Amino acid sequence: MRQPAGRSARRSGGERKPREERWAELIEVATQVFYEKGYDGASLQDIADRLGMLKGSLYYYIQSKEDLLFDVISMVHKEGLEVVRSRASVESDPLQRLERVVAGHVEHTCRNLVAVAVFLHELSALPPERRQEVLGTEHAYQGVFRDLIEEAQREGLVRPDVEPRLAALSVLGSANWVYRWFRPGGAFTPEVIGAQLADMAVAGVATESALAARRAGIAALS
Amino acid sequence: MRQPAGRSARRSGGERKPREERWAELIEVATQVFYEKGYDGASLQDIADRLGMLKGSLYYYIQSKEDLLFDVISMVHKEGLEVVRSRASVESDPLQRLERVVAGHVEHTCRNLVAVAVFLHELSALPPERRQEVLGTEHAYQGVFRDLIEEAQREGLVRPDVEPRLAALSVLGSANWVYRWFRPGGAFTPEVIGAQLADMAVAGVATESALAARRAGIAALS
Numbered sequence: 001m002r003q004p005a006g007r008s009a010r011r012s013g014g015e016r017k018p019r020e021e022r023w024a025e026l027i028e029v030a031t032q033v034f035y036e037k038g039y040d041g042a043s044l045q046d047i048a049d050r051l052g053m054l055k056g057s058l059y060y061y062i063q064s065k066e067d068l069l070f071d072v073i074s075m076v077h078k079e080g081l082e083v084v085r086s087r088a089s090v091e092s093d094p095l096q097r098l099e100r101v102v103a104g105h106v107e108h109t110c111r112n113l114v115a116v117a118v119f120l121h122e123l124s125a126l127p128p129e130r131r132q133e134v135l136g137t138e139h140a141y142q143g144v145f146r147d148l149i150e151e152a153q154r155e156g157l158v159r160p161d162v163e164p165r166l167a168a169l170s171v172l173g174s175a176n177w178v179y180r181w182f183r184p185g186g187a188f189t190p191e192v193i194g195a196q197l198a199d200m201a202v203a204g205v206a207t208e209s210a211l212a213a214r215r216a217g218i219a220a221l222s
Numbered sequence: 223m224r225q226p227a228g229r230s231a232r233r234s235g236g237e238r239k240p241r242e243e244r245w246a247e248l249i250e251v252a253t254q255v256f257y258e259k260g261y262d263g264a265s266l267q268d269i270a271d272r273l274g275m276l277k278g279s280l281y282y283y284i285q286s287k288e289d290l291l292f293d294v295i296s297m298v299h300k301e302g303l304e305v306v307r308s309r310a311s312v313e314s315d316p317l318q319r320l321e322r323v324v325a326g327h328v329e330h331t332c333r334n335l336v337a338v339a340v341f342l343h344e345l346s347a348l349p350p351e352r353r354q355e356v357l358g359t360e361h362a363y364q365g366v367f368r369d370l371i372e373e374a375q376r377e378g379l380v381r382p383d384v385e386p387r388l389a390a391l392s393v394l395g396s397a398n399w400v401y402r403w404f405r406p407g408g409a410f411t412p413e414v415i416g417a418q419l420a421d422m423a424v425a426g427v428a429t430e431s432a433l434a435a436r437r438a439g440i441a442a443l444s
Contacts, residue, residue: 038262040260040262121343161421162418162422163410163414163418165409166410166414166415166418166419167418167422169399169400169403170396170399170418170419170422171396172399173395173396173397173398173399173400173402174392174393174395174396174399175395176395176399177391177392177394177395177396177398177399178391178395180395181391187387188385188388192385192388193388196384196385196388196389196392197388197392199383200384200389200392200426200427201426203425203426203427203428204422204423204425204426205422205425206425208430208433208434208437211430212430215430
């Protein structure tokens with residue numbers, strides 16, 4: 001679990017673990033409260049009440065409600081970015097990596113539904129500099145998808161008429177949209193949804209020969 | 223331009239056109255104000271000010287701010303549904319219709335960016351019955367995509383491993399997400415984006431033989 005920046009001195013030594021747990025709990029509760037009431041409608045008092053803490057104790061962890069929103073938003077975004085970056089960097093052809101990246105992003109979204117919704121709905125509540133900091137990460141996010149599509153295109157695995165920027169946004173849109181319709185315990189698991197969306201994403205951009213090779217590989221495995 | 227339900231008696235006769243124009247203007251301004259300030263932050267006074275009207279005159283058209291939000295949301299949604307339904311019902315194979323439906327939906331989203339954003343962000347501000355009324359239409363929206371994919375699957379044009387419900391949501395997600403990144407006057411026109419996203423959607427679900435036939439058809443035309 002990430003620690004709030006610049007507060008590590010306060011959380012060293014023997015009490016380290018309980019404080020980190022408390023921080024994780026604070027983020028979880030804040031996420032839920034922002035989701036239910038919206039950022040404008042939520043107060044630090046609401047969050048403290050739900051944690052069974054005094055409002056004043058929250059200032060041990062954060063300086064303002066805005067800090068908390070920024071932490072909720074940037075944490076879920078950075079975790080997602082780590083998922084896609086780690087999957088993008090394994091040793092395999094760029095189409096296989098794209099498939100794994102899309103599936104990973106979908107699964108991460110399904111598992112962090114509430115935080116993703118807060119990110120997408122409340123980003124505009126952050127002041128410009130902090131929003132820009134998050135958007136820089138979002139740019140990096142898109143970049144992971146675009147770079148893989150460009151790399152695959154250079155290798156002849158993606159059709160030459162595909163525009164990598166639009167393809168990246170299309171694939172990201174398909175995967176991000178999951179936050180609006182996925183319900184835990186519904187008809188499809190995150191893995192099934194991730195696999196289907198990833199398969200459609202790859203098939204949507206691949207050349208005929210890359211697709212044929214891919215299907216032959218899948219057939220050989222089954 | 224659609225008229226508000228139940229108010230047709232007030233707008234008959236010689237003055238019909240100016241009143242309809244005024245209504246269209248009211249919807250346009252309300253959309254913009256809801257977008258800029260959020261539904262909670264916007265007041266009928268803001269909307270009246272921007273129209274250069276007295277607030278009291280708004281009650282000639284609507285009974286409450288909620289009426290106005292409902293009209294903004296249901297209008298853009300119904301217009302979009304008309305676009306996709308009309309494109310889904312032309313005489314051609316279901317994959318070609320799917321392509322035209324996706325392109326039409328993307329173009330409609332690009333051209334109604336602000337209203338679509340209000341729809342997606344403020345739907346939850348409507349009371350349950352009115353939200354349900356809109357969601358019924360959203361269900362119909364998804365149904366257009368799903369029905370075409372199912373029809374194409376029955377005809378052997380879509381791969382048997384594609385799950386039509388997930389494919390419909392994936393394609394809709396890719397197309398809906400446009401509202402978050404499209405900027406008028408940017409690098410790509412609505413038509414180019416619509417064509418690319420539609421092409422990827424079809425390629426993402428089609429069988430190899432359907433794709434080969436499709437590419438041969440495109441090659442024959444060019």
